[in-house]
Amino acid sequence: GRVAMESAGTSSRDQVVAVVGGGLVGALNACFFARRGFQVKVFESREDIRNAEIVRGRSINLALSHRGRQALSRVGMEEKIVSKGIPMHARMIHSLSGKQSPIPYGKKGQYILSVDRANLNKALLTEAESYPNAKINFDHKLEDWSTDTGLMTFLRPDGSKESLKADLIVGCDGAFSTLRKQFLRLSRFNYSQTYIPHGYLELTMPPLAGEFAMKPNFLHIWPRNTFMMIALPNLDKTFTCTLFMPFDVFEKITSGDQVIDFFQTYFPDAIPLIGVDALKRDYFRLPAQAMVSVKCSPYHINDKCVLMGDAAHAVVPFYGQGMNAGFEDCIVFDEIMDQYNEDFSAVLPEYTRVRVPDDHTIADLAMYNYVEMRAHVNSKWFRFRKNLDNI
Numbered sequence: 001g002r003v004a005m006e007s008a009g010t011s012s013r014d015q016v017v018a019v020v021g022g023g024l025v026g027a028l029n030a031c032f033f034a035r036r037g038f039q040v041k042v043f044e045s046r047e048d049i050r051n052a053e054i055v056r057g058r059s060i061n062l063a064l065s066h067r068g069r070q071a072l073s074r075v076g077m078e079e080k081i082v083s084k085g086i087p088m089h090a091r092m093i094h095s096l097s098g099k100q101s102p103i104p105y106g107k108k109g110q111y112i113l114s115v116d117r118a119n120l121n122k123a124l125l126t127e128a129e130s131y132p133n134a135k136i137n138f139d140h141k142l143e144d145w146s147t148d149t150g151l152m153t154f155l156r157p158d159g160s161k162e163s164l165k166a167d168l169i170v171g172c173d174g175a176f177s178t179l180r181k182q183f184l185r186l187s188r189f190n191y192s193q194t195y196i197p198h199g200y201l202e203l204t205m206p207p208l209a210g211e212f213a214m215k216p217n218f219l220h221i222w223p224r225n226t227f228m229m230i231a232l233p234n235l236d237k238t239f240t241c242t243l244f245m246p247f248d249v250f251e252k253i254t255s256g257d258q259v260i261d262f263f264q265t266y267f268p269d270a271i272p273l274i275g276v277d278a279l280k281r282d283y284f285r286l287p288a289q290a291m292v293s294v295k296c297s298p299y300h301i302n303d304k305c306v307l308m309g310d311a312a313h314a315v316v317p318f319y320g321q322g323m324n325a326g327f328e329d330c331i332v333f334d335e336i337m338d339q340y341n342e343d344f345s346a347v348l349p350e351y352t353r354v355r356v357p358d359d360h361t362i363a364d365l366a367m368y369n370y371v372e373m374r375a376h377v378n379s380k381w382f383r384f385r386k387n388l389d390n391i
């Protein structure tokens with residue numbers, strides 16, 4: 001295959017930073033490094049999602065909170081993203097009888113935002129590309145890299161390979177990170193991975209007579225103890241409903257009629273809003289997706305490589321903080337870069353020291369909220385708790 005080599009430079013203006021993964025965290029991180037004047041090269045295994053008809057991601061929409069907004073504001077992107085988000089001031093709890101009761105997230109005026117994942121990712125890619133010193137290489141799948149030389153090998157769709165060295169490799173390649181595989185071979189690298197028994201499935205609730213079928217400024221929750229459904233609003237006046245259930249419950253439902261029976265028992269108010277035919281059809285469109293929690297430490301190798309976002313800490317989605325924590329990683333790293341004059345040999349260990357405990361805490365809170373959302377929100381005790389920053 002074709003081999004392109006680049007050599008290390010000395011000043012920050014010709015030092016090469018390779019960001020592996022052009023998802024949410026990679027695209028944002030590219031902006032942070034480009035602002036500092038590095039030669040930024042992003043490598044993304046997928047094609048350019050801005051030209052793709054169907055964009056497959058981990059969820060259709062997600063909740064953007066304070067941490068994430070702060071990171072966006074550092075690169076001048078907050079307004080652009082917030083203007084396309086839908087504020088959610090409270091959870092709206094749907095009881096079995098169809099009664100709806102709001103539980104505010106915080107004080108009056110505080111809210112989280114429902115944002116479209118594909119739109120957010122596209123906007124961040126476009127922003128990264130607006131820096132003359134940043135380039136995004138799509139259809140470049142990292143296959144392997146050497147911790148000794150830092151040489152990375154990418155696989156192209158035509159089967160050819162490309163190799164490249166960078167001064168710093170930033171791993172933003174998600175929960176199943178290829179970069180992280182090399183960490184596993186190092187001495188004193190801690191790693192744990194846990195799949196929860198639940199899977200998730202997304203369903204669309206269409207507009208009703210041209211309007212949102214439910215109140216739009218809420219994160220709707222149907223807590224049913226061992227499982228739950230949630231719904232977040234979209235700009236096109238649809239809701240994306242996400243059903244979280246143990247895989248063995250998903251597997252017991254094998255026909256359209258069983259889907260309707262199941263919804264009749266647990267989510268009766270949602271049936272007319274999603275629609276009987278759509279429900280029967282869409283439930284079987286895609287298999288339920290798994291959810292994994294990954295913790296590891298350290299996040300870096302020497303002065304060469306650092307992991308951020310899901311590559312460093314995939315969390316279960318029940319705290320709504322996976323992306324937000326990944327965005328905050330970028331801020332924390334950026335501040336340490338200032339503190340240590342962009343000296344990677346000092347910045348990387350400091351980043352691990354500061355960030356690992358916080359990210360591990362987010363992972364624990366997310367696991368805790370896995371129970372909180374489907375069960376505790378049903379309890380009276382919960383309603384008296386105030387000022388929670390979770391979903």
Ligand code: FAD
Binds near residue numbers: 058324
């Ligand atoms: P990803 O978004 O996974 O991006 C990784 C990128 O790397 C992808 O573009 C991928 O194609 C690319 N890649 C992978 N391997 C390679 C390779 N070998 N070479 C090159 N490129 C590669 N978070 C929130 O903050 N709020 C929410 O409400 C929320 N809801 C969620 C709901 C669900 C159902 C799920 C599953 C997650 C949710 N999250 C939420 C978590 C959020 O999706 C992740 O934390 C976020 O996507 C992490 O971004 P990332 O860039 O680190 O990884």
